[in-house]
Amino acid sequence: MVNFDFCTPTRLVFGKGVIEKLPSIMEPLGKKILLVYGGGSIKKNGLYDKVRELLKDFEIFELSGVEPNPKYESVVNGAEICRKNGVEAVLAVGGGSVLDCSKSIAAGAKYDGEPWDLITYKVPVKSALPIVDIMTLSATGSEYDANSVISRMDLNIKTCLKSEHIFPTCSILDPTYTFTVSKRQTAAGAADAISHVFEKYFTAPSSDLADGMCEAVIKSIMKNVVIALEKPDDYDARAELMVDCALACNNVIALGNGASGWVAHAIEHTLSAYYDITHGEGLAIITPHWMRKILSEKTVDRFVKYGVNVLGIDPAQDKFSIANKAIDMTYSFFESLGIPMTLGAVGIDDKKIDEMAFDTAGDGKLANCYAPLTVEDVKEILTNAL
Amino acid sequence: MVNFDFCTPTRLVFGKGVIEKLPSIMEPLGKKILLVYGGGSIKKNGLYDKVRELLKDFEIFELSGVEPNPKYESVVNGAEICRKNGVEAVLAVGGGSVLDCSKSIAAGAKYDGEPWDLITYKVPVKSALPIVDIMTLSATGSEYDANSVISRMDLNIKTCLKSEHIFPTCSILDPTYTFTVSKRQTAAGAADAISHVFEKYFTAPSSDLADGMCEAVIKSIMKNVVIALEKPDDYDARAELMVDCALACNNVIALGNGASGWVAHAIEHTLSAYYDITHGEGLAIITPHWMRKILSEKTVDRFVKYGVNVLGIDPAQDKFSIANKAIDMTYSFFESLGIPMTLGAVGIDDKKIDEMAFDTAGDGKLANCYAPLTVEDVKEILTNAL
Numbered sequence: 001m002v003n004f005d006f007c008t009p010t011r012l013v014f015g016k017g018v019i020e021k022l023p024s025i026m027e028p029l030g031k032k033i034l035l036v037y038g039g040g041s042i043k044k045n046g047l048y049d050k051v052r053e054l055l056k057d058f059e060i061f062e063l064s065g066v067e068p069n070p071k072y073e074s075v076v077n078g079a080e081i082c083r084k085n086g087v088e089a090v091l092a093v094g095g096g097s098v099l100d101c102s103k104s105i106a107a108g109a110k111y112d113g114e115p116w117d118l119i120t121y122k123v124p125v126k127s128a129l130p131i132v133d134i135m136t137l138s139a140t141g142s143e144y145d146a147n148s149v150i151s152r153m154d155l156n157i158k159t160c161l162k163s164e165h166i167f168p169t170c171s172i173l174d175p176t177y178t179f180t181v182s183k184r185q186t187a188a189g190a191a192d193a194i195s196h197v198f199e200k201y202f203t204a205p206s207s208d209l210a211d212g213m214c215e216a217v218i219k220s221i222m223k224n225v226v227i228a229l230e231k232p233d234d235y236d237a238r239a240e241l242m243v244d245c246a247l248a249c250n251n252v253i254a255l256g257n258g259a260s261g262w263v264a265h266a267i268e269h270t271l272s273a274y275y276d277i278t279h280g281e282g283l284a285i286i287t288p289h290w291m292r293k294i295l296s297e298k299t300v301d302r303f304v305k306y307g308v309n310v311l312g313i314d315p316a317q318d319k320f321s322i323a324n325k326a327i328d329m330t331y332s333f334f335e336s337l338g339i340p341m342t343l344g345a346v347g348i349d350d351k352k353i354d355e356m357a358f359d360t361a362g363d364g365k366l367a368n369c370y371a372p373l374t375v376e377d378v379k380e381i382l383t384n385a386l
Numbered sequence: 387m388v389n390f391d392f393c394t395p396t397r398l399v400f401g402k403g404v405i406e407k408l409p410s411i412m413e414p415l416g417k418k419i420l421l422v423y424g425g426g427s428i429k430k431n432g433l434y435d436k437v438r439e440l441l442k443d444f445e446i447f448e449l450s451g452v453e454p455n456p457k458y459e460s461v462v463n464g465a466e467i468c469r470k471n472g473v474e475a476v477l478a479v480g481g482g483s484v485l486d487c488s489k490s491i492a493a494g495a496k497y498d499g500e501p502w503d504l505i506t507y508k509v510p511v512k513s514a515l516p517i518v519d520i521m522t523l524s525a526t527g528s529e530y531d532a533n534s535v536i537s538r539m540d541l542n543i544k545t546c547l548k549s550e551h552i553f554p555t556c557s558i559l560d561p562t563y564t565f566t567v568s569k570r571q572t573a574a575g576a577a578d579a580i581s582h583v584f585e586k587y588f589t590a591p592s593s594d595l596a597d598g599m600c601e602a603v604i605k606s607i608m609k610n611v612v613i614a615l616e617k618p619d620d621y622d623a624r625a626e627l628m629v630d631c632a633l634a635c636n637n638v639i640a641l642g643n644g645a646s647g648w649v650a651h652a653i654e655h656t657l658s659a660y661y662d663i664t665h666g667e668g669l670a671i672i673t674p675h676w677m678r679k680i681l682s683e684k685t686v687d688r689f690v691k692y693g694v695n696v697l698g699i700d701p702a703q704d705k706f707s708i709a710n711k712a713i714d715m716t717y718s719f720f721e722s723l724g725i726p727m728t729l730g731a732v733g734i735d736d737k738k739i740d741e742m743a744f745d746t747a748g749d750g751k752l753a754n755c756y757a758p759l760t761v762e763d764v765k766e767i768l769t770n771a772l
Contacts, residue, residue: 005407007398009393009395010393011391012392012393015390015642016389208605212603213602213639220594220595239387240595243641256400256625
């Protein structure tokens with residue numbers, strides 16, 4: 001085990017009907033709230049009205065229309081509303097994009113300059129408004145981490161602000177709000193969360209404990225996403241996915257593991273920065289090709305462990321056979337969820353592969369990872385994924 | 387999954403040498419510190435001198451001699467030192483007993499009456515001094531929970547104060563401090579932690595996720611305690627045990643599981659309240675007999691899952707055969723660690739069985755558990771354990 005310094009102060013309030021606690025959760029944080037949401041699905045399903053009704057004694061400001069792969073412009077707008085009106089807390093209602101945007105808004109609201117300074121670490125985040133979220137999608141795990149992924153399409157940058165100040169104060173997780181999530185988004189969310197666990201699992205050193213916990217999360221996701229796709233209002237399956245996804249991006253499941261470099265995410269962030277694709281789909285497409293590329297004498301035992309413990313592959317085989325079978329099964333699993341499994345299928349051709357590979361791995365950016373990749377390696381992965 | 391409201395704000399600082407962070411951890415909490423420790427082993431191994439040296443710029447008050455199964459008198463003494471001297475934070479250096487005592491001291495210091503009012507919930511805990519700990523034993527998980535177990539031998543009561551105010555602010559976990567823990571205490575600590583997981587696992591409902599996480603913790607403990615007993619300075623084994631034990635008593639590994647009633651602990655707490663035995667040994671002795679008693683059509687599937695997934699029992703058998711084999715293997719495992727496996731071996735005879743059974747289960751205290759027990763049931767368990 002490597003040394004670690006771990007704390008997740010976020011309160012998780014989980015279950016059917018827990019939204020009734022919203023007023024008591026917001027009360028100690030302040031009376032002036034910025035309500036952040038996305039394209040309006042919460043208006044259709046009644047959640048918006050419910051929130052406004054519960055918070056009728058609060059002064060609510062609104063930022064709507066937050067996009068998937070949330071854009072920097074929304075952060076700027078939100079931070080300005082907060083500063084101008086003395087907003088005291090941010091309430092995100094939606095998926096990971098809405099919450100990620102809200103986190104950067106919360107930090108930007110307490111900073112006088114451009115929020116981009118914070119997002120790019122030019123200026124350290126020193127404080128942020130308290131953040132509460134009501135999740136309507138199981139995917140990114142933003143509800144239980146300190147990350148805020150923000151995109152600037154003008155610069156082809158999708159980058160991640162990490163700061164202890166942007167842990168949500170409280171995440172409200174009601175599985176029934178995810179019943180209406182489309183099959184496509186349900187599958188992409190599961191792929192995103194599985195990838196979060198892979199980024200912790202394919203590394204060294206790793207512990208018996210972390211391996212077991214990571215395997216437990218992946219197995220629960222793989223089992224329950226299939227049920228949720230078949231029966232979107234299966235409470236238990238949606239509940240498992242909701243807790244799985246919250247934990248998948250939190251380090252509690254991999255305490256003491258070495259850093260991997262989060263390489264699949266690095267590649268996908270470039271894809272999204274150029275083409276604005278669905279994050280989880282990008283990850284599902286890239287993952288098997290990334291796995292194939294990093295499979296080596298050094299990494300093979302990790303693939304064997306994954307293959308045997310998670311996928312149930314018979315251990316009485318040559319280890320590279322098990323590893324390759326595990327990679328094949330990972331591909332087939334994502335495909336079975338209905339995820340488009342080529343870059344072509346999500347509208348990406350070979351035109352920008354050189355630029356994207358350089359943006360991802362140029363200047364030795366992925367040279368110090370558990371399984372390092374060069375620009376050429378990334379090009380190969382992207383080409384194989386076409 | 388059942389609804390839950392979960393938060394563990396404690397910071398875990400883990401690894402060899404992390405004690406160097408102690409001054410920066412204490413600094414924001416205050417200058418006046420109550421240092422709490424046990425029988426003096428930290429003076430022999432140099433940890434006491436190290437702490438005093440690191441905190442030379444702080445004003446240190448001391449409470450030493452805290453006992454295993456910490457006694458209420460120590461809480462009273464500690465709280466008085468705090469109140470009299472305006473102590474601002476409590477630093478526990480030792481095992482779970484020292485930390486449990488420190489937690490009740492921290493609450494008692496902020497209350498004008500008898501701390502017993504708080505410990506028995508006559509008066510709710512409204513605040514507590516901040517608590518930091520440096521653990522020298524992997525066992526109770528007090529370093530990552532909000533519990534404080536205190537004993538009053540005059541009343542034959544061993545009881546548990548739970549309050550969000552007594553989560554440690556920070557737990558400093560250096561596995562090298564556990565190298566010198568005796569074989570007997572190492573084994574008892576493992577049994578204690580395994581029992582914490584059993585109390586979460588043998589319940590309903592339980593989720594795929596919680597089952598997998600609980601199984602991962604038990605497997606890591608079972609594997610690594612054997613290594614640590616053989617080679618007490620095996621860093622990785624001691625490291626796994628340290629993190630296992632911290633998580634074993636925290637609900638993060640069983641989010642959404644139904645409450646079990648913590649029945650084995652209820653029985654052991656009575657044993658300790660009458661005979662002051664080592665908690666982990668009491669649990670190891672009671673556990674197989676408790677399991678045998680609660681095995682039924684209702685519970686058998688839990689035992690099968692445990693037997694197959696944790697102990698590797700062949701699933702192709704009749705389920706009661708698997709369950710009984712799992713119970714036998716649990717007994718044999720504890721025995722293989724060198725734990726005395728009868729009440730007689732820890733100095734308990736049949737004289738007080740009636741009283742102890744009534745104290746544990748009288749007035750329907752265990753009637754609403756996952757697997758309810760009557761006074762007669764507890765008597766049978768204790769008698770079988772003689």
